[in-house]
Amino acid sequence: MEENLGLRERKKLATRMALHEAAVRLAAERGADNVTIDAIAEAAGVSRRTFTNYFANKEEVFYYRDAYRMRRLCESIRQQPAADPWTVLTGAAQGLLTEAFTDADTTWLSQRRELHRDPNHLAHQIAAYTAIERDLAGVVAARVPGPDSELRARALVATFMTALRTSVQYWLDHPETSLPDTFRKVAAMVAPTG
Numbered sequence: 001m002e003e004n005l006g007l008r009e010r011k012k013l014a015t016r017m018a019l020h021e022a023a024v025r026l027a028a029e030r031g032a033d034n035v036t037i038d039a040i041a042e043a044a045g046v047s048r049r050t051f052t053n054y055f056a057n058k059e060e061v062f063y064y065r066d067a068y069r070m071r072r073l074c075e076s077i078r079q080q081p082a083a084d085p086w087t088v089l090t091g092a093a094q095g096l097l098t099e100a101f102t103d104a105d106t107t108w109l110s111q112r113r114e115l116h117r118d119p120n121h122l123a124h125q126i127a128a129y130t131a132i133e134r135d136l137a138g139v140v141a142a143r144v145p146g147p148d149s150e151l152r153a154r155a156l157v158a159t160f161m162t163a164l165r166t167s168v169q170y171w172l173d174h175p176e177t178s179l180p181d182t183f184r185k186v187a188a189m190v191a192p193t194g
Contacts, residue, residue: 016054018044020064027062032118059124069096070132074139085143085153089136089160090187097167098180113172133161156192163187 022043026035037058041051055061076092116125133154141153167183 012054015044015046015050016064016068019046019051019054019061023058023061027118032058032062063124063128067128067132069100070136072096074136077136077139082143085140085156086160086192088143089140089157090183090191093160093164093183093187094180097183100179113175116169116172129161129165133157136161159190159192160187163190 019040023035023040026039026043035058037051038048040058040061041048044051051061055064073092073096076095077088080088080092137150137154137157140157141150144150144153144156146152163186164183167179167186170182170186171177171179
């Protein structure tokens with residue numbers, strides 16, 4: 001997806017990532033509630049105005065990488081040939097999780113672990129995943145044949161998102177494990193039958 005972006009869009013993506021990485025780093029150092037928008041902007045080397053051009057609030061910037069990957073997941077699913085929706089979902093996720101696992105360095109992982117453990121951010125985590133789940137269900141509904149396709153797509157995506165969240169949370173707690181392997185196991189445990 002990034003390779004199809006022009007220079008301007010790549011620069012915007014780089015700015016968003018710089019803000020995200022600064023926010024996560026500061027949250028790990030100070031606690032998320034002790035991080036201000038000004039501190040994030042300064043750590044990323046941009047102005048507060050630049051921050052507000054990209055993000056509505058600091059909570060949004062904390063979860064930017066998750067949202068970015070999920071948008072890429074939706075795009076990947078749209079491009080897949082017609083097949084069983086569960087196979088399409090898990091196959092697309094496997095590619096992104098392999099990339100995330102390969103790209104994750106120990107510093108980022110420990111910073112994310114601290115952010116995920118912060119109970120004050122649970123509501124935002126749930127809201128972010130709910131929005132992603134809704135978007136993904138819309139993409140999957142076109143692949144689910146028959147009556148009640150929208151409802152069945154929502155149930156399928158909810159199951160998928162639970163498998164994904166469970167895998168990521170387990171991996172954050174057990175960084176010695178493989179994220180792609182953990183997801184593969186969890187997806188097999190909850191795969192729909194019939």
